Amino acid sequence: MATKVAVVTGSNKGIGFAIVRGLCKRFDGVVYLTSRDIGRGKQALADLEKEGLHPKYHQLDVTDKQSLExxxxxxxSKYSGIDVLxxxxxxxxxxxxxxxxxxxxxxTLFVNYFSLLSTCDILFPLLKNGARVVxxxxxxxxxxxxPSKALRDRFKDEKLTISELSSLMQQYVDAAKQGTQVAEWGNSSYVVSKAGVTALSKIQQRLLNDRDIKVNSVHPGYVDTDMTSHKGPLTIDEGASAPLYLALDAPxxxxxQYVWHNSKIVNWESEKLEESI
Structure with missing residues (x-):
């Protein structure tokens, strides 16, 4: 029987590290911890081995096409495919x-949206039927x-293609360079990048429905990590909870879907966030 394989990108610290930890405890297969920096990745591996957990390691820089390839x-060469990404x-x-x-x-858009898209373009052909992508x-x-209703309507369009979404993402970058982005897009590149990730997830699901592959996006919660300047109240293991639910337990x-840190499905398209949770 083919070995099951799970891969977590950017997992030498923070939520990614905790997701690897959780997978090592529960996933019936091989778990790959990956990182851009080999030294930090190997240290993370050693830290988990001290806990009696045994992930495998491979260098992976999602911003580098050669690294992805x-x-x-x-x-x-080593496995029959990927079961969890x-x-x-x-x-x-x-x-x-x-x-x-x-x-x-x-x-921000290069790493959070365009590099995630490149990762999917290169690794999706390895997904097995029944695989899960988080x-x-x-x-x-x-x-x-x-802010812009016209933009929100474009994001919500069920016929939106990946190339059209990527064009929208680039339009934001171009507007930011010209200083004209605030009225339509708001003042946060992170917001735009993650709206793009959620929209991309929905498009990817439509494209992969015939292969029984599940693609979902998740808000892990406000977690105590470097990214939040350690202001988040949740631990990294609490932040890993919903991603692990989607990777292992969700029906x-x-x-x-767009899933919240409490594993609740949230209406991504509602006019107000409060109304959808």
Missing amino acids: KFRDYMK VNNAAIAFSNDAPEPVSVQAEQ NLSSALGHLSFI DSVRG
Whole structure:
């Protein structure tokens, strides 16, 4: 019988690390911890081994196509495919970051949306029938944070394609470079990037329905991590709870959904976040 395989991107620390920990405890197969920096990845591996857990490690930089292709080729040569893919790798600028909005927009969208899309383009052909994909979104990825109704309607369009969504993401970056983004898009590149991740997840689900592959996006909660400057009240293991639910426990009927940290399905398209939770 073929070995089952789970992969978590950006998992040397924070929520990704806790997702690997949870998978190691419960997933009936091999779990891959991945990181851009090999030294940090190996240290994370050692930390889990001290807990009696035994993930495998492979270097993976989701912003580097060559790194993604090398990882894909390794997985193809060693296994029959991937059963669980958790797209966790992401960045966020702090509120007092000195970088201009134009730089923050380009870098945030590049990592959080375009690199996640590249990861999926390269690794999705390895997904087995019945596989589960979990894309890490955010409460801030709720559609109500996009001010323009016309834009919200575009995001909600059930005929929206990935190329059209990518074009929307690029339009935001271009507007940010021109300083004209606030009225329609708001003032947070992170919001736009995570709205893009949630919209992408819904499109991906439509494209993969015939293969019984489940794709969902998830808000893990406000977690005590480097990304939140350690302001979040939840532990990383609490933040891993909903992603692990989608990876291991959710009914097969949960697909193309936007799921909250309490594992509740939330209406991503509602006019107000409060109305949907």
